[in-house]
Amino acid sequence: MSDGPILIVDDDAFVRTLLREMLAGQGHPLCEAENGQQALDLEGPAPKVVLLDLFMPQMSGMEALALFRDRWPTTPILVISSMDSDRLVQEALDAGASGYITKPFHPVEIASAVERVLAA
Amino acid sequence: MPEYWIGDAEGRVLGPVSLDVVQDLVNSGRVTEITRVSRDGRNWGIPASFPEVMTLLLNAPSPEALLQSERQEATRVREQLRAMQGRPPHEIFRLDRNASVDAYRNAFFKLVKRFYPDRVRAQAHPDLRKAYADAFQFLSRLMVHIERELSSGGPVSPLPTVRAVPSPPADDEPLTPVPTPPPQTARPLKVVPRSLTPPPRPSPLTPPSRPSPLVPPAPSHEGSYSYQPHEFVGFERHDDRVEVTIKVTARNSRMFTDHPLANLKTDGFFLACARSLPLGTLVDVIFRFEEDRREVRSRGRVILENTGGDPTRPTGFGVRFITLVEKDRRFMQQYVDKSVVH
Numbered sequence: 001m002s003d004g005p006i007l008i009v010d011d012d013a014f015v016r017t018l019l020r021e022m023l024a025g026q027g028h029p030l031c032e033a034e035n036g037q038q039a040l041d042l043e044g045p046a047p048k049v050v051l052l053d054l055f056m057p058q059m060s061g062m063e064a065l066a067l068f069r070d071r072w073p074t075t076p077i078l079v080i081s082s083m084d085s086d087r088l089v090q091e092a093l094d095a096g097a098s099g100y101i102t103k104p105f106h107p108v109e110i111a112s113a114v115e116r117v118l119a120a
Numbered sequence: 121m122p123e124y125w126i127g128d129a130e131g132r133v134l135g136p137v138s139l140d141v142v143q144d145l146v147n148s149g150r151v152t153e154i155t156r157v158s159r160d161g162r163n164w165g166i167p168a169s170f171p172e173v174m175t176l177l178l179n180a181p182s183p184e185a186l187l188q189s190e191r192q193e194a195t196r197v198r199e200q201l202r203a204m205q206g207r208p209p210h211e212i213f214r215l216d217r218n219a220s221v222d223a224y225r226n227a228f229f230k231l232v233k234r235f236y237p238d239r240v241r242a243q244a245h246p247d248l249r250k251a252y253a254d255a256f257q258f259l260s261r262l263m264v265h266i267e268r269e270l271s272s273g274g275p276v277s278p279l280p281t282v283r284a285v286p287s288p289p290a291d292d293e294p295l296t297p298v299p300t301p302p303p304q305t306a307r308p309l310k311v312v313p314r315s316l317t318p319p320p321r322p323s324p325l326t327p328p329s330r331p332s333p334l335v336p337p338a339p340s341h342e343g344s345y346s347y348q349p350h351e352f353v354g355f356e357r358h359d360d361r362v363e364v365t366i367k368v369t370a371r372n373s374r375m376f377t378d379h380p381l382a383n384l385k386t387d388g389f390f391l392a393c394a395r396s397l398p399l400g401t402l403v404d405v406i407f408r409f410e411e412d413r414r415e416v417r418s419r420g421r422v423i424l425e426n427t428g429g430d431p432t433r434p435t436g437f438g439v440r441f442i443t444l445v446e447k448d449r450r451f452m453q454q455y456v457d458k459s460v461v462h
Contacts, residue, residue: 011132018442025446060125060133063161083134083151084239085144091137104236104421106229106440107387 002075005029006114007047009039009064010080011056015103019051019080022107023114036064046072049114054081054092062095069096076117080105124173125158126151135161139172146180149241183243190245197235197251201258209266209276221270224263232259236400253399260381260424267380361402361419366391368409370459377456382424382438384453392434396425403439409455416452418444 006028008019016032023030028048033039036059039050050068054061061079068077076098081088084102092100098117101109124142125135128151135158145151156164157173167173181189210217213227233239235255240248262279269276356363368375377383379390397403401422408415420439 014443021443021446055128055132055134057131057133060135060161062134062136083145085141085148085150087144088137088141091141102233104233106233108225109229109233112226 002046002048002072004045004047004075005031007039007042007050008032009034009036009050009056009061010053011035012053015053015080019110022110026111026114028114035059036061036067039064040067040071046075048075049117050075050077051110051114052077052079052097054079054083054088062092065092065095065097076120078113078117123159124170125161125164126154126173127156127158127164129153129155133161139176142173143176146176149186187245190240190248194245194247194251197248197255201251201255204258206278208278209262212262217275221267224266224270224276228259228263228266232256232263235259256399257424264380358404361404362397363404363406364391364397365406365408368407368455369411373456373459376452379438382440384449384456386440387444388420388423388438388440390424390436390438392436394435396435396437397422399423399425405439407452409451412451412455414451416444416448418442418448420444 006023008016008030009032010016010019011034013034016034020030020032031042031047033042035056036052050072052061052064052068056064059067061081065077065079068075077096078099078101079092079097080101080103081092082103089100098120099113101113123136124139125133126137126142127133134145134151142151142154146154154167154173154177157167157170158164159170167177204212208217209224210219213219213224213231215223215227219227235252240252258279265279266276354363354365356365366375375389375391382388382390399422403420403422405418405420406415407418418441420441420443422437423440424438426435426437
C-alpha cells in the first residue's frame with residue numbers, strides 16, 4: 001500500500017470539506033484537488049486511495065479515471081457521484097473504478113469503503 | 121461502444137459514456153440541461169448537431185409522464201414497504217440472524233439511501249415524496265429498534281407495527297395535486313407554541329418498551345429532554361436551507377445524547393420541540409453555549425422527524441452533521457460529559 005495521502009477530487013468545495021471531515025479521524029493524510037488536471041499536477045507519492053467525482057469542469061471524472069489508472073496503476077479509485085444510473089456504474093467499474101458510491105453518502109459508508117479497498 | 125461527452129451550463133463535463141447512459145440520465149431527470157456535446161472530448165457542438173442526442177432530449181419524458189412514472193414508482197415503494205413490515209430485520213437487511221450491530225448499521229445505511237429524500241427531484245410527484253419518506257421513517261424506526269434489542273442482549277424481533285402503510289390510491293383516483301415549487305424568497309417560520317402540539321397518544325399496538333441498560337427510557341414530552349419555547353433563539357428559512365439557532369444549557373444538552381440514532385456519537389442531535397422540519401432539509405445549526413460564551417456552527421441534514429407518529433419519542437427532528445469541526449466536536453462532548461456529571 002502506498003504511503004501517499006487519500007486524494008479527494010471534486011469540484012464542489014463543500015463536498016471536499018465534507019469528505020475531509022469524514023475521513024479526518026482515520027489517521028490517513030489527506031489532500032484534495034478541484035479537478036482531474038489539478039490532481040495530476042500534484043507532486044509526491046502516489047495516493048493510497050482516490051475519491052473521484054464524475055461530473056466536473058475541464059476534465060470529466062471518467063477521463064481523469066483513465067489517466068489516474070495509467071499514472072497510479074495500483075491505487076484504488078472510488079467514484080462518488082449523484083448519478084446513479086446502473087449503466088453508468090457499470091461503465092465506471094469497467095473503466096477501472098474500484099467502487100462506486102452514490103451521493104448522498106454517510107460517513108460510515110465512506111470510511112468503511114476506504115478501509116475495504118485499503119485492506120484488499 | 122459509441123462514446124459521448126456531455127456538458128452542462130455550469131461547465132461540467134461527463135464522459136466518455138455510452139448513449140445509453142445519456143438516455144438514463146435524461147430520462148431520470150438527473151441531467152436536465154445539456155448545453156454541448158462531443159464525440160471525442162475535444163470538439164464540441166450544440167446538441168442539435170447530434171441527431172441521436174437530440175432524439176433523446178426530444179423524447180425525454182414530458183413533465184406529466186414523469187409525474188405519472190413517479191406515481192407508479194410510489195406504488196412500488198409502498199409495496200416494498202408493506203413486504204418489509206413484519207419481517208425479521210435480518211431478512212430485510214439480508215444478514216445472518218446473529219449479525220452484529222455494525223453489520224446492521226452498514227446494511228441500514230445502504231438500504232435507507234435508496235429512500236433518502238434527496239433522491240427525489242424537487243418537482244417530484246408528492247406521492248413519491250411521501251412513499252420515500254414513509255420508507256425512510258420505517259427503516260429509521262427499525263434501526264432504533266434493532267439497536268435497542270441488541271443493546272439489551274436479546275435477539276432482534278420484527279418491529280411492532282404502529283400504523284399500517286396506506287394503500288396506494290386506485291388508478292382512477294385523481295392525482296394528488298402537485299405542489300408549486302417553493303418560493304425563492306426568504307420567509308420567516310413561526311415557532312409553534314407547545315400547547316398547539318397534540319399530545320402523543322399511546323398506541324394499543326405499541327408494546328411497552330423494555331428497559332435497556334444502554335438506551336435511556338423514553339422521555340416525557342414535558343420532561344427535561346424537551347426543548348421549551350423560551351429556549352428557542354430561532355429558525356430562519358433561506359432559499360435552500362433552514363438556519364436553526366439553539367441555546368444549549370446543561371438541562372437540554374440531552375439533545376446530544378438521548379436519541380439512539382441522532383446523538384453526538386452518531387454525528388448528530390435530536391431537537392425535541394414542537395416545530396419539526398421535513399426529512400432531508402439542509403440545516404445550518406448555530407449552537408450557543410452561553411455558559412461558556414462559545415458558539416459552534418455546523419451544517420447537517422434532517423434524517424428523522426417525529427410529528428407524533430412514534431409515541432415513545434418526543435416530537436421534534438434529528439439532524440446528522442455534514443460538517444462539524446473536530447475541535448468543536450470535542451468541546452461539545454466535554455460539555456455533555458460535564459452536564460451529565462452535574
